[in-house]
Amino acid sequence: KVFWWYNMYSSADWSLTPRPMYPADGRKVFDIYTQPASIRTEIKRDLGEFPFPGFWGPAAGMTTPQGSADCVSCWIAESAKWVEQRQSPTLTTIYLPHLDYNLQRLGPNDPAIGADLNMIDEIVRDLVEFYEVRGVQPIILSEYGITETNRAIHLNRHFREQGWLTIKEELGLELLDAGASKVFAVADHQVAHLYVNDLALLNDVKALVASIDGVDSVLDGEAKTERGIAHERAGDLIAVSAEDSWFTYYYWQDDAKAPDFARTVDIHRKPGYDPVELFINPEITFPKLHIARRLLQKKLGFRMLMDVIPLDATLVKGSHGCRPTDRADWPMLLSAIDALPSGDALKSTDVHEVILRAVG
Incomplete structure:
Protein backbone atom coordinates (compact mmCIF):
# COMPACT_ATOMS: atom_id res chain seq x y z
CA LYS A 1 0.00 0.00 0.00
CA VAL A 2 1.59 3.24 -1.18
CA PHE A 3 -0.27 6.07 0.60
CA TRP A 4 -3.50 4.10 0.05
CA TRP A 5 -6.13 4.37 2.79
CA TYR A 6 -6.48 2.71 5.24
CA ASN A 7 -2.83 1.96 5.51
CA MET A 8 -1.40 1.19 8.93
CA TYR A 9 -1.50 -2.31 10.40
CA SER A 10 -3.11 -3.88 7.35
CA SER A 11 -2.16 -7.28 5.95
CA ALA A 12 -0.08 -5.68 3.18
CA ASP A 13 3.55 -6.81 3.08
CA TRP A 14 4.85 -3.30 2.40
CA SER A 15 3.18 -0.01 3.36
CA LEU A 16 4.03 3.69 3.20
CA THR A 17 1.85 6.48 4.57
CA PRO A 18 2.27 10.04 5.90
CA ARG A 19 2.53 10.18 9.68
CA PRO A 20 4.06 13.06 11.64
CA MET A 21 5.96 12.59 14.87
CA TYR A 22 4.51 14.28 17.96
CA PRO A 23 7.21 14.76 20.64
CA ALA A 24 6.07 15.44 24.20
CA ASP A 25 7.17 19.09 23.94
CA GLY A 26 4.23 19.81 21.62
CA ARG A 27 6.09 19.86 18.33
CA LYS A 28 4.83 18.30 15.12
CA VAL A 29 7.64 16.84 13.03
CA PHE A 30 6.81 15.77 9.47
CA ASP A 31 7.59 12.15 8.66
CA ILE A 32 6.25 8.95 7.10
CA TYR A 33 5.36 5.54 8.53
CA THR A 34 6.43 2.36 6.77
CA GLN A 35 6.03 -1.35 7.19
CA PRO A 36 8.54 -2.89 7.48
CA ALA A 37 10.01 -0.06 9.51
CA SER A 38 13.43 -0.50 7.90
CA ILE A 39 12.35 0.85 4.51
CA ARG A 40 11.54 4.26 6.04
CA THR A 41 15.20 5.21 6.32
CA GLU A 42 16.11 3.60 3.01
CA ILE A 43 13.43 5.28 0.91
CA LYS A 44 14.07 8.72 2.44
CA ARG A 45 17.76 8.26 1.73
CA ASP A 46 17.04 7.48 -1.93
CA LEU A 47 14.13 9.85 -2.63
CA GLY A 48 14.65 12.57 -0.04
CA GLU A 49 12.21 13.66 2.63
CA PHE A 50 8.52 13.38 1.82
CA PRO A 51 7.29 16.95 1.03
CA PHE A 52 4.68 16.83 3.79
CA PRO A 53 3.46 20.48 3.62
CA GLY A 54 2.32 19.76 0.07
CA PHE A 55 0.22 16.78 1.16
CA TRP A 56 -2.45 18.79 2.99
CA GLY A 57 -2.97 22.40 3.98
CA PRO A 58 -2.56 25.77 2.22
CA ALA A 59 0.56 24.56 0.39
CA ALA A 60 -1.14 21.47 -1.07
CA GLY A 61 -1.24 21.61 -4.85
CA MET A 62 0.70 24.89 -4.85
CA THR A 63 4.25 25.70 -5.90
CA THR A 64 6.19 26.61 -2.75
CA PRO A 65 9.82 26.65 -1.55
CA GLN A 66 9.19 23.04 -0.48
CA GLY A 67 8.50 21.92 -4.04
CA SER A 68 6.40 22.08 -7.18
CA ALA A 69 2.60 21.95 -7.17
CA ASP A 70 2.67 18.23 -7.93
CA CYS A 71 5.64 17.36 -5.69
CA VAL A 72 3.63 15.10 -3.38
CA SER A 73 2.10 12.94 -6.11
CA CYS A 74 5.50 12.79 -7.85
CA TRP A 75 7.16 11.58 -4.63
CA ILE A 76 4.45 8.98 -4.09
CA ALA A 77 4.78 7.74 -7.68
CA GLU A 78 8.56 7.44 -7.30
CA SER A 79 8.12 5.57 -4.01
CA ALA A 80 5.80 3.10 -5.77
CA LYS A 81 8.51 2.48 -8.37
CA TRP A 82 11.04 2.10 -5.56
CA VAL A 83 8.98 -0.67 -3.96
CA GLU A 84 8.25 -2.37 -7.29
CA GLN A 85 11.93 -2.48 -8.27
CA ARG A 86 12.89 -4.12 -4.98
CA GLN A 87 9.91 -6.32 -4.14
CA SER A 88 7.67 -6.77 -7.23
CA PRO A 89 4.45 -7.13 -5.20
CA THR A 90 1.55 -9.15 -6.61
CA LEU A 91 -0.68 -6.10 -6.11
CA THR A 92 0.32 -2.50 -5.44
CA THR A 93 -2.29 0.11 -4.49
CA ILE A 94 -1.21 3.74 -4.99
CA TYR A 95 -3.00 6.93 -3.97
CA LEU A 96 -2.13 10.06 -5.98
CA PRO A 97 -3.85 13.00 -4.23
CA HIS A 98 -3.08 15.90 -6.59
CA LEU A 99 -6.61 16.50 -7.91
CA ASP A 100 -8.02 16.69 -4.38
CA TYR A 101 -6.63 20.16 -3.82
CA ASN A 102 -7.57 22.74 -6.43
CA LEU A 103 -10.82 20.98 -7.31
CA GLN A 104 -11.95 21.85 -3.77
CA ARG A 105 -10.08 25.14 -3.59
CA LEU A 106 -11.13 26.53 -6.97
CA GLY A 107 -13.96 24.27 -8.12
CA PRO A 108 -14.00 21.90 -11.10
CA ASN A 109 -15.04 24.61 -13.57
CA ASP A 110 -12.13 26.94 -12.89
CA PRO A 111 -9.86 27.34 -15.96
CA ALA A 112 -6.78 26.72 -13.80
CA ILE A 113 -7.84 23.09 -13.28
CA GLY A 114 -6.54 22.28 -16.76
CA ALA A 115 -2.97 22.64 -15.52
CA ASP A 116 -3.68 20.23 -12.65
CA LEU A 117 -5.13 17.68 -15.06
CA ASN A 118 -2.01 17.91 -17.21
CA MET A 119 0.21 17.40 -14.16
CA ILE A 120 -1.57 14.28 -12.95
CA ASP A 121 -1.85 12.93 -16.51
CA GLU A 122 1.92 13.11 -16.85
CA ILE A 123 2.51 11.37 -13.51
CA VAL A 124 0.02 8.61 -14.34
CA ARG A 125 1.41 8.18 -17.87
CA ASP A 126 4.90 7.71 -16.49
CA LEU A 127 3.67 5.18 -13.91
CA VAL A 128 1.61 3.21 -16.44
CA GLU A 129 4.56 2.96 -18.83
CA PHE A 130 6.86 1.92 -15.98
CA TYR A 131 4.57 -0.91 -14.89
CA GLU A 132 3.69 -2.10 -18.39
CA VAL A 133 7.38 -2.54 -19.23
CA ARG A 134 7.59 -4.81 -16.18
CA GLY A 135 4.54 -6.82 -17.24
CA VAL A 136 2.27 -5.30 -14.59
CA GLN A 137 -1.30 -4.45 -15.65
CA PRO A 138 -2.44 -1.02 -14.34
CA ILE A 139 -5.95 -0.21 -13.15
CA ILE A 140 -6.78 3.49 -12.85
CA LEU A 141 -9.49 4.15 -10.28
CA SER A 142 -10.99 7.37 -8.96
CA LEU A 175 -15.24 23.23 22.61
CA LEU A 176 -17.95 20.83 21.46
CA ASP A 177 -18.78 18.38 24.27
CA ALA A 178 -20.09 15.58 22.08
CA GLY A 179 -20.75 13.07 24.85
CA ALA A 180 -22.90 15.54 26.77
CA SER A 181 -24.81 16.73 23.70
CA LYS A 182 -28.27 15.46 22.83
CA VAL A 183 -27.39 15.65 19.14
CA PHE A 184 -24.21 16.41 17.22
CA ALA A 185 -22.99 16.07 13.64
CA VAL A 186 -19.70 14.73 12.31
CA ALA A 187 -19.31 16.36 8.90
CA ASP A 188 -17.52 14.69 6.00
CA HIS A 189 -17.77 16.67 2.77
CA GLN A 190 -21.35 16.24 1.47
CA VAL A 191 -22.28 13.63 4.06
CA ALA A 192 -22.81 14.16 7.78
CA HIS A 193 -23.33 11.51 10.44
CA LEU A 194 -25.86 12.67 13.03
CA TYR A 195 -25.51 11.08 16.45
CA VAL A 196 -28.65 11.35 18.56
CA ASN A 197 -27.95 10.59 22.23
CA ASP A 198 -31.58 11.32 23.13
CA LEU A 199 -33.51 9.06 20.74
CA ALA A 200 -36.77 10.76 21.70
CA LEU A 201 -35.52 13.60 19.49
CA LEU A 202 -34.87 11.41 16.45
CA ASN A 203 -37.91 12.51 14.45
CA ASP A 204 -37.43 16.16 15.41
CA VAL A 205 -33.80 16.03 14.31
CA LYS A 206 -34.73 14.42 11.00
CA ALA A 207 -37.42 17.02 10.34
CA LEU A 208 -35.14 19.94 11.21
CA VAL A 209 -32.25 18.77 9.06
CA ALA A 210 -34.55 17.98 6.13
CA SER A 211 -35.85 21.56 6.25
CA ILE A 212 -32.40 23.17 5.94
CA ASP A 213 -31.55 24.69 2.56
CA GLY A 214 -29.01 22.57 0.72
CA VAL A 215 -29.88 19.27 2.40
CA ASP A 216 -30.98 16.70 -0.16
CA SER A 217 -31.96 13.80 2.10
CA VAL A 218 -31.82 12.47 5.65
CA LEU A 219 -31.40 8.71 5.90
CA ASP A 220 -32.83 6.75 8.81
CA GLY A 221 -32.37 3.05 9.64
CA GLU A 222 -34.27 1.60 6.68
CA ALA A 223 -32.82 4.06 4.18
CA LYS A 224 -29.29 3.42 5.47
CA THR A 225 -29.79 -0.30 4.92
CA GLU A 226 -31.05 0.28 1.38
CA ARG A 227 -27.93 2.35 0.60
CA GLY A 228 -25.63 -0.24 2.16
CA ILE A 229 -24.30 2.15 4.81
CA ALA A 230 -25.99 0.84 7.98
CA HIS A 231 -22.67 0.35 9.76
CA GLU A 232 -22.77 -0.02 13.55
CA ARG A 233 -20.69 3.15 13.93
CA ALA A 234 -22.66 5.20 11.41
CA GLY A 235 -24.80 8.06 12.65
CA ASP A 236 -28.32 7.39 13.88
CA LEU A 237 -29.23 9.55 10.91
CA ILE A 238 -27.13 10.40 7.86
CA ALA A 239 -27.59 13.71 6.07
CA VAL A 240 -26.67 14.06 2.40
CA SER A 241 -26.35 17.49 0.85
CA ALA A 242 -27.31 18.66 -2.61
CA GLU A 243 -24.37 18.57 -4.99
CA ASP A 244 -23.93 22.35 -4.81
CA SER A 245 -23.59 22.26 -1.00
CA TRP A 246 -21.43 20.70 1.71
CA PHE A 247 -21.36 20.32 5.51
CA THR A 248 -18.99 22.11 7.90
CA TYR A 249 -18.12 21.04 11.43
CA TYR A 250 -18.55 24.61 12.76
CA TYR A 251 -20.46 24.95 16.03
CA TRP A 252 -19.42 28.35 17.46
CA GLN A 253 -21.58 31.41 16.86
CA ASP A 254 -18.85 33.99 17.43
CA ASP A 255 -15.52 33.63 15.62
CA ALA A 256 -13.79 35.21 18.62
CA LYS A 257 -14.74 32.10 20.61
CA ALA A 258 -13.72 29.55 17.99
CA PRO A 259 -11.27 26.99 19.43
CA ASP A 260 -7.59 27.67 18.84
CA PHE A 261 -7.29 24.68 16.52
CA ALA A 262 -9.97 26.06 14.18
CA ARG A 263 -7.42 28.41 12.59
CA THR A 264 -4.81 25.67 12.14
CA VAL A 265 -4.40 22.49 10.13
CA ASP A 266 -5.53 19.98 12.75
CA ILE A 267 -7.37 16.93 11.47
CA HIS A 268 -7.37 15.22 14.87
CA ARG A 269 -9.12 17.83 17.04
CA LYS A 270 -11.78 19.01 14.60
CA PRO A 271 -15.06 17.06 14.84
CA GLY A 272 -15.32 16.75 11.08
CA TYR A 273 -13.53 17.35 7.82
CA ASP A 274 -12.37 20.91 7.12
CA PRO A 275 -11.53 21.79 3.49
CA VAL A 276 -10.97 25.41 4.56
CA GLU A 277 -7.55 24.13 5.66
CA LEU A 278 -6.60 24.49 1.99
CA PHE A 279 -6.64 28.29 2.32
CA ILE A 280 -4.55 30.99 3.96
CA ASN A 281 -6.66 33.56 5.76
CA PRO A 282 -7.07 36.48 3.30
CA GLU A 283 -7.41 38.83 6.28
CA ILE A 284 -3.73 38.33 7.15
CA THR A 285 -2.01 41.33 5.54
CA PHE A 286 1.42 39.76 5.12
CA PRO A 287 0.88 35.98 5.25
CA LYS A 288 4.46 35.02 4.36
CA LEU A 289 5.79 37.25 7.12
CA HIS A 290 3.24 35.81 9.55
CA ILE A 291 4.27 32.25 8.66
CA ALA A 292 7.98 33.12 8.90
CA ARG A 293 7.39 34.56 12.38
CA ARG A 294 5.63 31.39 13.49
CA LEU A 295 8.39 29.20 12.06
CA LEU A 296 11.00 31.29 13.87
CA GLN A 297 9.10 30.85 17.13
CA LYS A 298 9.06 27.11 16.52
CA LYS A 299 12.77 27.07 15.69
CA LEU A 300 13.57 28.94 18.91
CA GLY A 301 11.56 26.46 20.95
CA PHE A 302 8.59 28.68 21.76
CA ARG A 303 5.03 27.39 21.80
CA MET A 304 3.16 28.67 18.78
CA LEU A 305 0.05 28.15 16.67
CA MET A 306 0.32 28.15 12.88
CA ASP A 307 -2.90 30.16 12.89
CA VAL A 308 -3.26 30.94 9.20
CA ILE A 309 -6.50 29.11 8.33
CA PRO A 310 -9.61 31.29 7.77
CA LEU A 311 -13.05 30.61 9.23
CA ASP A 312 -14.87 31.42 6.00
CA ALA A 313 -16.51 28.30 4.59
CA THR A 314 -17.69 30.17 1.50
CA LEU A 315 -14.14 29.96 0.14
CA VAL A 316 -14.62 26.27 -0.70
CA LYS A 317 -15.74 25.75 -4.31
CA GLY A 318 -15.84 21.97 -4.71
CA SER A 319 -16.93 18.91 -2.73
CA HIS A 320 -18.05 15.29 -3.05
CA GLY A 321 -20.10 12.65 -1.26
CA CYS A 322 -23.56 12.83 -2.80
CA ARG A 323 -24.39 11.06 -6.06
CA PRO A 324 -24.08 13.71 -8.79
CA THR A 325 -26.85 14.06 -11.35
CA ASP A 326 -24.43 14.19 -14.27
CA ARG A 327 -22.73 10.82 -14.80
CA ALA A 328 -19.68 12.71 -16.04
CA ASP A 329 -19.13 13.66 -12.38
CA TRP A 330 -19.10 10.03 -11.21
CA PRO A 331 -15.85 8.24 -10.34
CA MET A 332 -14.40 5.97 -13.01
CA LEU A 333 -12.35 2.83 -13.50
CA LEU A 334 -10.02 2.48 -16.49
CA SER A 335 -8.11 -0.63 -17.51
CA ALA A 336 -7.33 -2.93 -20.40
CA ILE A 337 -7.85 -6.06 -18.29
CA ASP A 338 -10.41 -8.70 -19.25
CA ALA A 339 -11.87 -8.72 -15.74
CA LEU A 340 -14.07 -5.67 -16.25
CA PRO A 341 -17.79 -6.53 -16.12
CA SER A 342 -20.12 -5.66 -18.96
CA GLY A 343 -22.10 -2.43 -18.90
CA ASP A 344 -21.10 1.16 -18.32
CA ALA A 345 -21.44 1.30 -14.52
CA LEU A 346 -20.65 -0.84 -11.51
CA LYS A 347 -21.13 -0.57 -7.76
CA SER A 348 -18.22 0.72 -5.71
CA THR A 349 -18.19 -2.54 -3.78
CA ASP A 350 -17.71 -4.46 -7.05
CA VAL A 351 -14.28 -2.89 -7.58
CA HIS A 352 -12.91 -5.40 -5.07
CA GLU A 353 -13.93 -8.31 -7.29
CA VAL A 354 -12.48 -6.63 -10.39
CA ILE A 355 -9.10 -6.32 -8.66
CA LEU A 356 -9.20 -9.93 -7.45
CA ARG A 357 -9.89 -11.15 -10.99
CA ALA A 358 -7.03 -9.06 -12.34
CA VAL A 359 -4.61 -10.47 -9.77
CA GLY A 360 -5.80 -13.96 -10.67
Missing part, protein backbone atom coordinates in the same frame (compact mmCIF):
# COMPACT_ATOMS: atom_id res chain seq x y z
CA GLU A 143 -12.70 7.37 -5.58
CA TYR A 144 -15.17 10.15 -6.33
CA GLY A 145 -15.98 13.05 -8.61
CA ILE A 146 -15.96 16.61 -7.25
CA THR A 147 -18.81 18.99 -8.09
CA GLU A 148 -19.06 22.78 -7.92
CA THR A 149 -20.35 24.11 -4.58
CA ASN A 150 -21.69 27.49 -3.49
CA ARG A 151 -23.24 26.80 -0.09
CA ALA A 152 -21.91 25.62 3.28
CA ILE A 153 -24.28 24.06 5.82
CA HIS A 154 -23.48 24.39 9.54
CA LEU A 155 -25.52 21.56 11.12
CA ASN A 156 -24.02 21.88 14.59
CA ARG A 157 -24.98 25.55 14.72
CA HIS A 158 -28.58 24.58 13.93
CA PHE A 159 -28.47 21.99 16.72
CA ARG A 160 -27.04 24.58 19.09
CA GLU A 161 -29.93 26.94 18.36
CA GLN A 162 -32.29 24.13 19.37
CA GLY A 163 -30.47 23.63 22.68
CA TRP A 164 -29.31 20.15 21.68
CA LEU A 165 -25.58 20.88 21.60
CA THR A 166 -23.45 21.11 24.74
CA ILE A 167 -20.55 23.56 24.65
CA LYS A 168 -17.68 23.59 27.14
CA GLU A 169 -15.76 26.83 27.58
CA GLU A 170 -12.01 26.51 28.06
CA LEU A 171 -9.76 29.56 28.44
CA GLY A 172 -12.44 31.73 26.88
CA LEU A 173 -12.84 29.50 23.82
CA GLU A 174 -15.57 26.99 22.99
